[in-house]
Amino acid sequence: MNTEQLPSFRDVLGHFASGVTVVTGTGEDGPVGFTCQSFSSLSLEPPQIIILPGRSSTTWPRIAAGGRFCVNILADHQDDISTTFATSGIDKFAGVAWTRSPSGLPRLDGTCAWLDCTVAAVHPGGDHLIVVGAVDDLGAALHARPLLFHRGLYAGMTGLQPQTAQ
Incomplete structure (x- = not known):
């Protein structure tokens, strides 16, 4: 087998479509946040999720210091917000509409859903951290698409119909 022709690990993982989130919190200087594709549910009982911020993130330590964070699940029209929050060294909240969640965390307007979490655990995970969030509060838009x-490209979900309860 010629390994020079094999795709890279990153290229192979790119074949898995993922949702896009922005993780927000409150730092010493106000609201902070970063784009995070590495998000998943972990447990229904108790309700827990995981996020995987990069170890090199300068934003995550500012959020972690508060012990709480909000996961904003972006809607299909929010690719510009994803790009903004993935950019370093700028005021990411400039021109972005947001309100405070019930616990006071920044909640972005127009998202599909949001989850307010308390940091329950942080584990090492290669070049990332595995952050377990205990879900304290949540909400969702009825007809938003993720x-x-x-x-390497943004996409929306077309042709999907909401499922009805059986």
Whole structure:
């Protein structure tokens, strides 16, 4: 087998479509946040999620210091917000509409859903951290469609119909 022709690990993982979130919190100087594709549910009982911020993130330590964070699940029209919050060294909240969640965390307007969390645990995970969030509060828009990221591009979900309860 010629390994020079094999795709990279990153290229292979790019074939898995993921949702896009922005993780927000409150730092010493006000609201802070970063784009995070590495998000998943962990447990229904108790309700827990995981996020995986990069170890090199300068934003995550500012959020972690407060012990709480909000996961904003972006809607299909929010690719510009994803790009903004993925950029370092700028005021990420400039021009972005947001309100405070019930616990006072920044909650972005127009998202599909949001989850207010308390940091329950942090574990090492290679070049990332595995952060377990205990879900304290949450909400969702009824008809919003999520923003997806696939093979280096943003995508929306077309042609999907909401499922009805059986």
